Amino acid sequence: MSRIASVLLPMPLPEAFDYAEPDGLELVVGDQVAAPLGPRLLRGVVVGLREGAGGNRPLKAIEGKLDSPPLPPGAIEFVQWAARYSVDAPGQPLAIAIRGARAPKAKPERIVEPTGVLPARATPARAKVLEAAAAGAMSPADLARAAGVSAGVVKGLLDEGALAVRLVEPDGAFEPPDLARAGRELNASQSAAADALRAMVGEGCFNVALLDGVTGSGKTEVYLEAVAAALARDPQAQVLVMLPEIALTQAVIARFMERFGVKPAEWHSDVAPPMRRRVWDAVATGQARIVVGARSALFLPFQKLSLIVVDEEHDGSYKQDEGFIYQARDLSVVRGKIENAAVVLASATPSLETLRNAETGRYRWLRLAARHGTARLPDITLVDLKETPPEAGRWLSPPLTAAMAQTLEAGEQTLLFLNRRGYAPLVLCKACGERMTSPDTDSWLVEHRYSGRLVCHLTGFSMPKPERCPHCGAKESLASIGPGVERVEEEARMLFPEARVAVFSSDTVWDAKEARRLVDAMAEGEIDILVATQAAAKGHNFPRLTLVGVVDADLGLRGGDLRAAERTYQLLAQATGRAGRRDRPGRALLQTYAPEHAVMQALKAQDRDAFVAAEMAEREIMKLPPFGRLGAIVVSGPDPQALEAFAREMAKVAPNAEGVEVYGPADAPLSLVRGRRRKRFLIRADRNVDLSAYLATWRARIRPPGAIRVAIDVDPYSFL
Numbered sequence: 001m002s003r004i005a006s007v008l009l010p011m012p013l014p015e016a017f018d019y020a021e022p023d024g025l026e027l028v029v030g031d032q033v034a035a036p037l038g039p040r041l042l043r044g045v046v047v048g049l050r051e052g053a054g055g056n057r058p059l060k061a062i063e064g065k066l067d068s069p070p071l072p073p074g075a076i077e078f079v080q081w082a083a084r085y086s087v088d089a090p091g092q093p094l095a096i097a098i099r100g101a102r103a104p105k106a107k108p109e110r111i112v113e114p115t116g117v118l119p120a121r122a123t124p125a126r127a128k129v130l131e132a133a134a135a136g137a138m139s140p141a142d143l144a145r146a147a148g149v150s151a152g153v154v155k156g157l158l159d160e161g162a163l164a165v166r167l168v169e170p171d172g173a174f175e176p177p178d179l180a181r182a183g184r185e186l187n188a189s190q191s192a193a194a195d196a197l198r199a200m201v202g203e204g205c206f207n208v209a210l211l212d213g214v215t216g217s218g219k220t221e222v223y224l225e226a227v228a229a230a231l232a233r234d235p236q237a238q239v240l241v242m243l244p245e246i247a248l249t250q251a252v253i254a255r256f257m258e259r260f261g262v263k264p265a266e267w268h269s270d271v272a273p274p275m276r277r278r279v280w281d282a283v284a285t286g287q288a289r290i291v292v293g294a295r296s297a298l299f300l301p302f303q304k305l306s307l308i309v310v311d312e313e314h315d316g317s318y319k320q321d322e323g324f325i326y327q328a329r330d331l332s333v334v335r336g337k338i339e340n341a342a343v344v345l346a347s348a349t350p351s352l353e354t355l356r357n358a359e360t361g362r363y364r365w366l367r368l369a370a371r372h373g374t375a376r377l378p379d380i381t382l383v384d385l386k387e388t389p390p391e392a393g394r395w396l397s398p399p400l401t402a403a404m405a406q407t408l409e410a411g412e413q414t415l416l417f418l419n420r421r422g423y424a425p426l427v428l429c430k431a432c433g434e435r436m437t438s439p440d441t442d443s444w445l446v447e448h449r450y451s452g453r454l455v456c457h458l459t460g461f462s463m464p465k466p467e468r469c470p471h472c473g474a475k476e477s478l479a480s481i482g483p484g485v486e487r488v489e490e491e492a493r494m495l496f497p498e499a500r501v502a503v504f505s506s507d508t509v510w511d512a513k514e515a516r517r518l519v520d521a522m523a524e525g526e527i528d529i530l531v532a533t534q535a536a537a538k539g540h541n542f543p544r545l546t547l548v549g550v551v552d553a554d555l556g557l558r559g560g561d562l563r564a565a566e567r568t569y570q571l572l573a574q575a576t577g578r579a580g581r582r583d584r585p586g587r588a589l590l591q592t593y594a595p596e597h598a599v600m601q602a603l604k605a606q607d608r609d610a611f612v613a614a615e616m617a618e619r620e621i622m623k624l625p626p627f628g629r630l631g632a633i634v635v636s637g638p639d640p641q642a643l644e645a646f647a648r649e650m651a652k653v654a655p656n657a658e659g660v661e662v663y664g665p666a667d668a669p670l671s672l673v674r675g676r677r678r679k680r681f682l683i684r685a686d687r688n689v690d691l692s693a694y695l696a697t698w699r700a701r702i703r704p705p706g707a708i709r710v711a712i713d714v715d716p717y718s719f720l
């Protein structure tokens with residue numbers, strides 16, 4: 001009896017395809033296979049097997065099994081769940097799940113080792129090489145460099161048989177963690193939380209805990225104890241720790257190495273493809289027991305996932321907004337449930353969704369009381385820009401510059417925080433008023449002085465800054481409006497010419513190594529004033545940092561989406577929390593035009609609970625998340641009339657359902673992106689409504705004509 005294999009392909013197809021299983025292949029569910037689709041052969045995953053021959057038409061046969069470990073059942077179930085939830089094709093999350101398996105394998109590296117054979121002729125240079133080779137195996141080139149000799153000397157020793165070449169897998173294996181090591185000493189509050197987490201992990205089933213503690217309260221030490229407990233409990237157990245930022249990953253990896261004596265497997269966009277392949281295989285075979293990674297690590301093929309930690313769980317970067325749209329923090333809870341694993345969500349400023357689950361008892365709530373050690377929270381002052389404005393054309397107010405001068409005098413450090421890249425967010429012509437905008441997207445071009453270009457931050461379009469206004473042709477008429485980090489840096493250099501000033505933004509810090517270099521320089525006191533976007537606002541310990549100046553505290557409040565106040569509070573609490581972490585008291589100055597705003601008052605009083613209570617009350621009245629659910633549908637197309645007509649048709653077929661309100665279609669705030677017009681529906685639903693099913697039903701009722709695309713975002717974070 002032959003069998004039919006149901007194969008999911010990593011493509012936007014609505015379902016898995018059936019193929020015939022060739023004789024002798026003996027497939028199992030999870031196997032990765034080469035399957036024909038039209039003229040092509042694609043990598044797919046077997047998600048089902050059944051007896052049969054496949055009806056009237058003969059099925060195409062699977063070409064063969066691929067040299068990769070199978071996808072475990074939990075990973076397959078997770079992919080299918082995620083697709084249903086996000087109202088997308090299961091091939092989309094599958095593509096994320098098998099990305100590592102598709103990466104090329106690393107080539108083995110050549111290393112040389114002494115053989116014990118002595119060279120016929122001994123020279124001082126040869127002696128140096130043999131000494132260096134005895135100290136550790138390395139490549140021929142590295143050996144010559146280590147011994148300070150030419151490559152010819154190493155080659156001579158190889159020719160004579162005193163050294164031999166061996167081929168090794170790069171980077172070695174993923175060593176098992178050393179569980180005999182002790183963690184750092186914990187204070188009473190940390191100990192209590194660590195005990196609670198150990199107990200939860202010990203239950204060996206699905207549970208969620210919120211680890212809630214102010215910046216500097218030592219959450220990492222606490223969750224490291226949960227990791228240790230999970231690994232010790234079961235020799236096969238695997239742990240996933242998710243982090244929002246690459247910059248932060250390096251600091252956390254150092255902590256894992258200190259605690260467990262080995263480097264955890266890393267998974268993020270900076271990991272080279274051959275290493276991704278190794279990590280994927282090692283996770284699938286259970287060899288990698290600790291994985292530290294960004295959001296897509298959640299789709300890795302864990303054999304026995306026992307604990308998931310989501311650090312900085314409130315961070316917006318857990319939401320993937322393009323391609324397959326998902327919120328990794330929310331999905332981590334789903335994966336935890338599927339795997340019967342414990343989930344720890346850690347934050348100093350938890351999301352309202354998570355706080356709501358903690359308040360209602362769905363999640364355990366562990367609060368860390370104080371800052372670790374003797375550090376105190378910084379004093380926070382609101383600088384009212386209406387009363388003490390900066391000089392014309394400047395951005396730092398007199399109270400802030402006075403505080404910077406004192407800090408510099410005391411030999412301490414300042415962080416100037418402005419969540420805006422580049423030099424100026426807008427360039428306009430003084431002669432005709434023309435604003436420089438992106439050619440196919442309705443967004444302003446941002447001036448970057450380092451590169452001398454005007455850049456669209458949405459699409460990446462850039463052009464040299466023109467000498468003449470492209471609209472009226474006036475010469476030297478283009479003015480830079482408003483500040484970005486580069487402009488604040490310029491002002492800081494001008495005010496304090498003797499100070500060492502640096503900028504930390506995604507334009508100046510392009511990879512993990514550069515981030516590390518800058519963070520180290522700051523920690524070592526080699527920088528006096530650091531001007532930074534949110535890339536530097538989290539996670540780092542700068543012992544000499546005592547002043548944080550927030551250049552534009554109101555920035556996040558404009559734009560006005562659902563989470564504007566929440567996000568502003570989180571970001572500024574994180575940024576101001578940087579100041580004064582050891583024995584030095586810190587202070588933070590927030591420049592604002594709205595000192596009376598609830599967010600500013602809560603920050604000043606350092607009263608998170610008051611802010612949360614006010615924000616929750618407002619959301620509850622509006623029945624918005626976490627008290628209701630939101631979905632968005634964005635329809636886009638190149639032709640405005642065709643799009644308008646389709647959006648009207650789409651509105652007509654919206655399903656009627658109790659507890660659901662549909663708003664729109666309206667022009668999206670960004671109504672033109674990459675030459676495509678956009679219209680938007682917003683859907684609000686009560687919590688008990690299956691919003692995914694509602695959206696799927698709606699979309700199935702109408703087929704968009706050729707050039708029009710329909711994108712669904714369940715629980716949108718971006719309202720553009």
Ligand SMILES: [Zn+2]
Nearest residue numbers: 429432469472
């Ligand atoms: Zn002009």
